[in-house]
Every structure is written in structure tokens, then in C-alpha cells.
Amino acid sequence: MAYKLKDITIRTNNSDEGIKMIDELWGDIVSGKLPLLFDSEHILQKDASPISKYSNYSSDERGDYDLTIMNVTPDFFEKMEMKVRTGxxxxxxxxxxxxxxxxxxxxxxxxxxxxxxxxxxxxxxxxxxxxxxxxxxxxxxxxxxxxxxxxx
Missing domain, CATH: 3.30.1070 (Cell Cycle; Chain A)
Structure with a gap:
């Protein structure tokens, strides 16, 4: 039975080590090692739109935060554009x-x-x-x- 992940979250920061963690995570996703774009049988998921979400900030861009990589549907972008229009x-x-x-x-x-x-x-x-x-x-x-x- 094939499975796929909905999202993947790591705790990181903008240090050199933190950026390296982010690069490694994306590498694992793009290669299919982590089944987010591909399922566990390495079949590319139709309409996969991976994005990064930054949240749970400990302070500002200099502190730790959660980085979640997730797939979204096309309506996500419409909703974000509405949030831009409303400020x-x-x-x-x-x-x-x-x-x-x-x-x-x-x-x-x-x-x-x-x-x-x-x-x-x-x-x-x-x-x-x-x-x-x-x-x-x-x-x-x-x-x-x-x-x-x-x-x-």
C-alpha cells in the first residue's frame, strides 16, 4: 500500500547549520526519500504544489521557528491573495x-x-x-x- 505525507515540520533557524537542515529537507523531498511530492512507491503526486510555511517564531528572524513543507491546493493562493488585499x-x-x-x-x-x-x-x-x-x-x-x- 502506497502512502504520502501531508506535511513535514522541522524546528530550525537562519544560522548556517539551520539553512543546511532546510536544504537537506528539501533534498529529501525532491528526491522522493520523504513521500511528499511522490508517494512511498515514488509515483509523482498529481497537482503537487509544495510550499514552505514559517511559524511558531521564538522571537523574530534571528530566532528559532518551525518550517513546515506542505502541499496546497490552487485555492490556497486565492485565499492568500485575499489576505493581501485585506492587509x-x-x-x-x-x-x-x-x-x-x-x-x-x-x-x-x-x-x-x-x-x-x-x-x-x-x-x-x-x-x-x-x-x-x-x-x-x-x-x-x-x-x-x-x-x-x-x-x-
């Missing part, structure tokens, strides 16, 4: 023309941290979401990173 979240959209996911994700997070430092946003540190789209799946051939940051 509960701020959306960030960065891309990298060379197709490097890590580069566009870094650009997106640096923009958040810069705006936070300047006082342009006040983060709620409740639940934040990150969606990365590799260039081979994007219509424009660029890597994309979308962040939904909870604000006060």
Missing part, C-alpha cells in the same frame, strides 16, 4: 533571469528584512509562506520566489 499579508515577488531559485529567494528575503529594518513593514511573526517556482515550470523561463509575510 493581513504583504506579498513579495522576486525572480532570477538565470533560473537560480536560491538567488531569487535570497533577494526576496533580503527585501523583507530591509523593509523591516527601515520600518516600512511591521511583521506579525505568525505564519509566513514561501513559494518558489523553478525556471523549468515558469511560463517566462525565470525562477520565481513569492513570499506572503504576515503584517500587523
Amino acid at each position: 493581513l499579508y504583504k506579498k513579495y515577488d522576486e525572480r532570477d533571469e538565470d533560473g537560480k531559485i536560491d538567488v531569487c529567494a535570497k533577494k526576496a528575503w533580503e527585501k523583507v528584512w530591509s523593509e523591516q529594518k527601515l520600518g516600512d513593514i511591521k511583521r506579525a511573526f505568525s505564519e509566513d509562506y514561501e513559494i518558489t517556482v523553478p525556471s523549468e515550470y515558469a511560463k517566462d523561463g525565470n525562477a520565481h520566489c513569492y513570499l506572503y509575510i504576515s503584517v500587523q
